[in-house]
Amino acid sequence: MTGRRRWSTEEILGTAAELLRTSDAESFSVRKLAATLGTDSSSLYRHFRNKTELLRAVADRTIAAAMDGYHPPDGWKQRITATALRLREAFGQHPQLAVIWGRYGSGGTGSRVVMEEMLQALRASGLPDEEIPSRYHRIVILVAALIASEAGIDALTPDEYEQGMEQFRVAVLGADPERFPALAHFAREIRPLGVDRRGAFDEILAAHLAQIETALP
Incomplete structure (x- = not known):
């Protein structure tokens, strides 16, 4: 009698990533993943203790792929920006995983590579060591929030997006000028959240790094 196939950790993560392309973290389940692989849930729990650990590993796999082949550019701001843009592009291709990363975080190899690069960049800026952890924390929160915001829009279907527009x-255009005078005044200049996200991402990150630069000794 032929036994069930033994799936590798990488194969499990790859299949989970594909499932998450069309579903969110709430509807995703270890049982559904096991059914897709043609096995039972108990075989997957030999690799991951629970669903959260599995989701963290899938997100970290995306981060590791994003940093594959990375070479630090010159300049500490350029290094942080290049890292952030790599993460943005990777999670832009997997919007459901961006939300998972922002929610669950990750402590795998991919995350450690990103942490090391950003900490090294901040050290290269000339910041005192005692200030670097808090600065790093704020940068990661900012980048994760911007990426998750974009991912929420990217995950919409065309019909859902158009309905939102x-x-x-x-x-906005129908705002009552007596009740919402400022909104009515700027109505034709206010842009929807989904418009020019790349430019907004670049500008917000650049402004934050410029603020750090002004604090350098």
């Missing part, structure tokens, strides 16, 4: 136009 229509609601935005009605809410």
Whole structure:
């Protein structure tokens, strides 16, 4: 009698990533993953203790792939920006995983590579060592929030996106000027959240790094 196939950790993570392309963390389950692989849940629990550990590993796999082949550019701000843009591009291709990363975090190899690079970059800036951990923490929160925000929009279907745009136009262009005078005044200049996200990402990150630069001794 032929036994069940033994799946490798990498094969399990790859299949989980594919499942998460079309579902979110709430609807994803170890049982559904096991069914896709043609095995039972108990075989997967030999690799991961629970669903959260599995989701963290999938997110970390994406981070590791994003940093594969990375070579630090010159300049500490350029290093942080290059790392952030690599993460942005990787999670942009897997928007459901971006939300998981922001929610669960990760302590795997990929995350350690990112942490090391950002900490090294901040050290190269000339910041005192005692300030670096808090600065690093703020940068990661900012980058994760920006990526998760974009991912939430990227995960929408075309119909859902267009419906949101229509609601935005009605809410903004139809605002009562007596009740919402500022909104009515700027209505034709206010842009929906999903517009020019790349430019907003770059500008917000650059402004934060410039603020750090002004604090350098």
